[in-house]
Amino acid sequence: MLDLQRHADCPLWDALASPVVPWPGMRYACVKVLHAYCKVFDKQELYDLIVRKTCQECKCPRETHAVYHEQLTTVRERLGFKHDTNTSRVDPRQMGYTWVPPGILTSAKIQRYFDVIPSEKVPKIGTQGERFRDKQLVYQLPKQDLALAYCKHVEDQNRGSYEDFVAARNEIALDIGYVKDTPQATKCAGCSDTLNQGEMAVTAPKFREQTLWHPRCFKCTTCDELLVDLTYCVHDDQIYCERHYAEMLKPRCSACDELITKRFHVIVMVVFRMSPGPAPMMSD
Structure with missing residues (x-):
């Protein structure tokens, strides 16, 4: 069960308890329900608040609020x-x-x-x-890294560069591991301890077939967290989550969480962090 009070100190929580929200249960509704309400009843201000990338007051990721990301496919x-x-x-x-x-x-x-x-x-x-x-699905596999349709700040002249990055990553780096029994004793690629014959191990198709990991060792080299659903990217013979693989090749905007493809985006990010007024609304 969700801990429904864990963000009681967050301004987003307070906003969803305001008089413009017709019933308290909307604080716990899925994002699709909130989208529908705001659009049907023309609540643009509330819509912007709900769907932006992060709570701009407390800076916590949206996925840590009781209001969660839309339902994901596999x-x-x-x-x-x-x-x-x-x-x-x-x-x-x-x-x-x-x-x-x-x-x-x-x-x-x-x-x-x-x-x-x-x-x-x-x-x-x-x-x-x-x-x-x-949380790891949203964090390790940000959808704005996966398809142009989820990006809000890639201009027409930069779309080709973005698509080239996605195509190259998908071809040479991104894949999903799977589990198999160790055919013969070998060393774990993560901890270097022994994997005994017949022991359950994770294999990654972008590596040699003999390269195996203990299930607990199949982690991102940068964040040291288990790779969600065994999804990984390879770079210099190391495994990473997609987020940290992408950040080795392109900078990421701390305001909208998209990869930066132009200098103007950097300027927007700086203004966002320095502005004393209300923060810009970043929609998902």
Whole structure:
């Protein structure tokens, strides 16, 4: 369950409790419901407040509010990848999870996999682990990095450059790992400890087939967090989440969270941080 009071000190929380909101439950509504209300009843000011990228007063990410990002598809669909034969045939929700690792075809092995993951990061429905995965999906795989349709500040003359970046990343760096049994004893690419023959391991298709990780070691080199849904980018033989891979190649705007493709964007970011007046409204 969500901790519905955990952001009681945040101005966004207060805004959603204002008289212009017709019922208190809207504080907990999904973003799609809030969008519909604002558009039908022409509440542009409230709409701007709700959908902007971050709460500009307290600077906390929107995904940490009780108002959450719209419902996500699977990561494979989010990335535009085709169905893969390594995808588990087990429906994760029937087992009580929001995600299960690809490559595992039985419920017993799925349980074995999650037994070696920190319990607070296991995406079991209704637990802290489910909330952790939701936050990591938004953080590690920002949708404005994935498709031009989600960008608000890429001008026409920079669209080609953006598309080239996405195409090159998808071709040479971005992929989804899967789980398999270790064919013979080898060293974990993460911790260098031994992976014994038959032990469950994560493999990454952009690496050599012999390169394997313990499930708990398949982490972003920069943020040291488990790679959400085993989605990774490779750079200089290291694995990263998409966010930190992109930031090694392009700077990111701290105001709108988009990758910066022009000098004007840098100026806007500086003005945003220095302005003493109301912060600009960044829509998602």
